[in-house]
Amino acid sequence: MRYCKKCVLPDSRPGVELNTDGVCSACVGAREKRELIDWQGRERALAAVLKENKASGGQYDCIVPVSGGKDSTWQAYTLKNKYGLKPLALTYKCKYRTPLGQKNLDNLIDIGVDHIDFTVSPEIERKFMLKTLQRNGSVSLVEHMAMWAITLKMAVKLGIKLVVWGENPGLEYGGSEKDRGNPYLNHDWIRKYGVTNGTFAADWADAELTLDELCTFTLPTEAELSDARIKSIFLGWYLRWDPLEVAEFSRSIGFQWADRPVFGLYPYADLDCDFIVIHHFFKWYKFGITRLWDNLAIEIRNGRLTREEAVHYIKNNPEPIPELQIKNLCAFLNITEERFWQIAESHRNLDIWQRGSGGPQKGQWYLPALVEEFGFWPDTYAADVK
Numbered sequence: 001m002r003y004c005k006k007c008v009l010p011d012s013r014p015g016v017e018l019n020t021d022g023v024c025s026a027c028v029g030a031r032e033k034r035e036l037i038d039w040q041g042r043e044r045a046l047a048a049v050l051k052e053n054k055a056s057g058g059q060y061d062c063i064v065p066v067s068g069g070k071d072s073t074w075q076a077y078t079l080k081n082k083y084g085l086k087p088l089a090l091t092y093k094c095k096y097r098t099p100l101g102q103k104n105l106d107n108l109i110d111i112g113v114d115h116i117d118f119t120v121s122p123e124i125e126r127k128f129m130l131k132t133l134q135r136n137g138s139v140s141l142v143e144h145m146a147m148w149a150i151t152l153k154m155a156v157k158l159g160i161k162l163v164v165w166g167e168n169p170g171l172e173y174g175g176s177e178k179d180r181g182n183p184y185l186n187h188d189w190i191r192k193y194g195v196t197n198g199t200f201a202a203d204w205a206d207a208e209l210t211l212d213e214l215c216t217f218t219l220p221t222e223a224e225l226s227d228a229r230i231k232s233i234f235l236g237w238y239l240r241w242d243p244l245e246v247a248e249f250s251r252s253i254g255f256q257w258a259d260r261p262v263f264g265l266y267p268y269a270d271l272d273c274d275f276i277v278i279h280h281f282f283k284w285y286k287f288g289i290t291r292l293w294d295n296l297a298i299e300i301r302n303g304r305l306t307r308e309e310a311v312h313y314i315k316n317n318p319e320p321i322p323e324l325q326i327k328n329l330c331a332f333l334n335i336t337e338e339r340f341w342q343i344a345e346s347h348r349n350l351d352i353w354q355r356g357s358g359g360p361q362k363g364q365w366y367l368p369a370l371v372e373e374f375g376f377w378p379d380t381y382a383a384d385v386k
């Protein structure tokens with residue numbers, strides 16, 4: 001486990017690769033975004049793609065998957081008001097949508113877009129989520145797989161040829177050079193960056209959860225997408241994406257921030273669903289980071305924090321265990337909290353975690369590489385390390 005010299009991310013995080021100078025792919029990507037990319041040229045390219053794909057005869061011009069978050073609010077507004085398109089917005093309705101998430105989704109619809117709220121049968125979702133939690137330590141795999149599949153299937157079924165996704169996590173959180181240069185989403189991209197742990201729905205089918213039950217999560221094939229001439233683009237490839245600027249713009253058109261960050265650094269992110277908190281919580285076990293690390297890394301890359309300030313922030317802002325969200329998840333999955341903690345423990349990555357043999361970490365789980373890099377052990381999720 002080695003840390004990027006510029007930000008605070010370790011190479012244990014998927015997608016983060018350090019180059020020979022010890023700089024991570026996300027920081028290299030951020031430098032490209034700042035210095036090398038011709039954003040005006042890309043904006044012209046976007047205008048051309050949107051014009052070329054504009055539907056005729058009173059059809060929707062594109063499908064936009066939205067959560068009601070700051071990014072999707074900005075996306076829907078930009079497509080409708082800046083580029084004059086008629087988008088159809090589509091949401092996978094997550095379990096435990098928060099009241100603020102609902103308010104923000106209502107606000108997005110009030111921008112003037114038609115919207116479909118797609119609810120998956122809770123029985124199937126429960127079975128699937130328990131499986132993904134046990135096998136991969138992920139609750140968000142289900143949500144992501146549903147979002148990719150529902151959106152693309154609806155595009156094919158409704159004959160809407162353009163799908164406009166938001167930011168490209170391969171660009172924002174680390175991805176290969178080739179992938180950073182690619183504005184299109186396809187099966188290969190989903191496998192690598194789609195938060196599906198490299199799997200597709202068929203990989204999860206068995207006697208308990210059949211392929212029929214998983215139909216909501218099954219992507220159209222590449223051939224079906226190509227026959228339907230579906231084009232899937234990331235707006236974040238064409239337009240420079242800064243979370244703070246996007247959040248401030250969205251606030252100016254009615255998107256509400258939380259009073260304080262739910263967790264991590266931002267009071268304007270991860271507001272829609274309680275379960276996203278659990279998704280990020282498992283990063284501690286699997287990769288040795290929390291959402292705070294991701295957020296701080298972005299602030300460093302955007303020049304609003306130094307690495308030293310970020311490390312100082314980690315030291316002085318230990319994060320609490322998300323107890324309420326864990327309770328809600330256990331109630332939904334119908335498991336005990338004891339079982340939840342067993343599952344969490346089973347995902348501790350022993351390549352990076354060790355039990356201390358002496359000193360302040362004696363007998364406790366800790367990350368030797370973190371202590372070596374930063375010179376301290378944070379109290380993050382302290383009850384977990386007692």
Ligand SMILES: [Zn+2]
Pocket residue numbers: 004005006007008009023024025026027028297
């Ligand atoms: Zn970095």
